[in-house]
Amino acid sequence: MRLLVTGGAGFIGSNFVIFIANKYPDYEIINVDALTYAGNLKNLKSLETHAGHTFIKANITDRIEMEPLFQAGVDVVVNFAAESHVDRSILSPGIFVQTNIVGTHLLLELAHKYGVSKFVQVSTDEVYGTLGNTGLFTEKSQLAPNSPYSASKAGADLLVRSYYETFNLPVNITRCSNNYGPYQFPEKLIPLMIQNAIENKPLPIYGDGLNVRDWLYVEDHCSAIDLVIHRGVNGEIYNIGGQNERENIHVVKTILKELGKSEELIQFVKDRPGHDRRYAINADKIKKKFRLGSQT
Numbered sequence: 001m002r003l004l005v006t007g008g009a010g011f012i013g014s015n016f017v018i019f020i021a022n023k024y025p026d027y028e029i030i031n032v033d034a035l036t037y038a039g040n041l042k043n044l045k046s047l048e049t050h051a052g053h054t055f056i057k058a059n060i061t062d063r064i065e066m067e068p069l070f071q072a073g074v075d076v077v078v079n080f081a082a083e084s085h086v087d088r089s090i091l092s093p094g095i096f097v098q099t100n101i102v103g104t105h106l107l108l109e110l111a112h113k114y115g116v117s118k119f120v121q122v123s124t125d126e127v128y129g130t131l132g133n134t135g136l137f138t139e140k141s142q143l144a145p146n147s148p149y150s151a152s153k154a155g156a157d158l159l160v161r162s163y164y165e166t167f168n169l170p171v172n173i174t175r176c177s178n179n180y181g182p183y184q185f186p187e188k189l190i191p192l193m194i195q196n197a198i199e200n201k202p203l204p205i206y207g208d209g210l211n212v213r214d215w216l217y218v219e220d221h222c223s224a225i226d227l228v229i230h231r232g233v234n235g236e237i238y239n240i241g242g243q244n245e246r247e248n249i250h251v252v253k254t255i256l257k258e259l260g261k262s263e264e265l266i267q268f269v270k271d272r273p274g275h276d277r278r279y280a281i282n283a284d285k286i287k288k289k290f291r292l293g294s295q296t
Contacts (some may be wrong), residue, residue: 002028002073003229006060006107009033011184012122012218016041016080019222021050028052030069030294033081034059043183050283060103063110070114076229077111078120079104082156085187086126086149090273093148101159108163119171120229121160125214125239127175128152130276138282139175139237146274164235165245172232174225176240177281181218189213193252207271209249212278216242227290241281 003020006015008031017031033039035057047053060081065085081103083089083096104121111119128137129144143158145151165168184191196203224240232238249266256263 001172002030002075004030004032004069004074004077005080006032006078007082007144009035009039009041009043009055009111011038011043011181011188012081012179012221013080014040014183015181015218016078016225017044017053018046018223019219020226021047021053023226025050025052025206030074031055031145032058032060032066032069036083038084038187039160040183040184040185044194060107061098062278065105066106066219067110070110070116074111074114076118076120077107077116078122078225078229079107080122081291082122082150082153084124086147087187087272089147089149089152093152096148096152097155097272100149104156104248105159106171108159112163112167112169117170118229118232118234119160119163119169120225120232121171121173122225123153123157123173123175124150125175125177125241125279126276126279127154127157128279131278131280136280136282137175137239139239139285146276161235170267172228172234173237174228174240175237175281176221176224177216177242177279179216179218179221184218189248190255193255194259197256197259197265200261200265202266202267203252203265204269205248205252206269206275209266209268210247210277211275212245212247212280213251214241214280215244215246215251216240224286224290227286238286238287239281240286241283243281244285245278 008017069274083099089096128141145154164171
């Protein structure tokens with residue numbers, strides 16, 4: 001199998017590429033990344049001698065760079081490439097529209113033109129908006145994004161759906177909860193808190209710290225995407241969650257305890273605009289279909 005993985009030098013993408021290379025050593029992986037601030041070739045160091053892995057620096061919005069890769073033959077596209085930080089989307093929403101929507105559209109066009117067998121769009125639970133104190137997002141939940149980031153991902157998801165409905169392109173959409181694990185860029189909650197705590201710097205927490213997120217270990221996420229590639233029903237959406245709901249303040253206090261640091265490092269800061277209160281995923285669909293369970 002020949003896989004085109006976009007965003008494969010980023011956090012989740014690099015973990016996925018390593019996971020697939022180790023599990024399927026005979027697969028050919030074409031790894032494309034624009035190497036913006038969050039992409040790092042050091043994440044892929046373990047694959048330096050892997051014959052089946054090829055890295056190409058390219059931008060998914062650039063047809064001149066991307067079309068030759070499809071012309072050479074691609075069986076499966078897995079699209080991780082995205083601008084993904086909510087704070088940055090508030091400051092510069094345009095780049096999120098360009099990468100997440102325009103870039104995804106180009107990939108869909110090329111996948112349709114060159115007869116790709118499967119297109120997997122890696123999305124986020126943030127497209128569903130926010131929950132109250134109870135309830136879970138299902139695959140049938142209404143899309144109600146509240147930030148430029150989540151709106152751009154929702155727009156990309158709808159484009160992917162349209163290429164299935166209109167052009168019969170074999171697609172799947174996965175929507176995951178918050179990932180954690182190796183190679184995560186230190187703008188995200190867990191690595192930022194760890195790094196600041198080690199350096200005895202303040203740990204900034206938005207609002208009252210009671211926002212709730214469901215935490216998913218990145219390798220569990222990769223395992224689920226692997227199943228979707230090989231067994232996913234065309235046109236279907238699959239939620240992928242960890243069933244590990246935690247308030248942000250709980251996560252931060254746990255990190256401080258593990259590092260033997262004082263809670264006096266915690267610094268509550270003004271809440272960001274449109275800050276969703278709670279995310280929680282119902283992942284029964286993928287678990288029942290594939291007998292999937294979390295390993296971490």
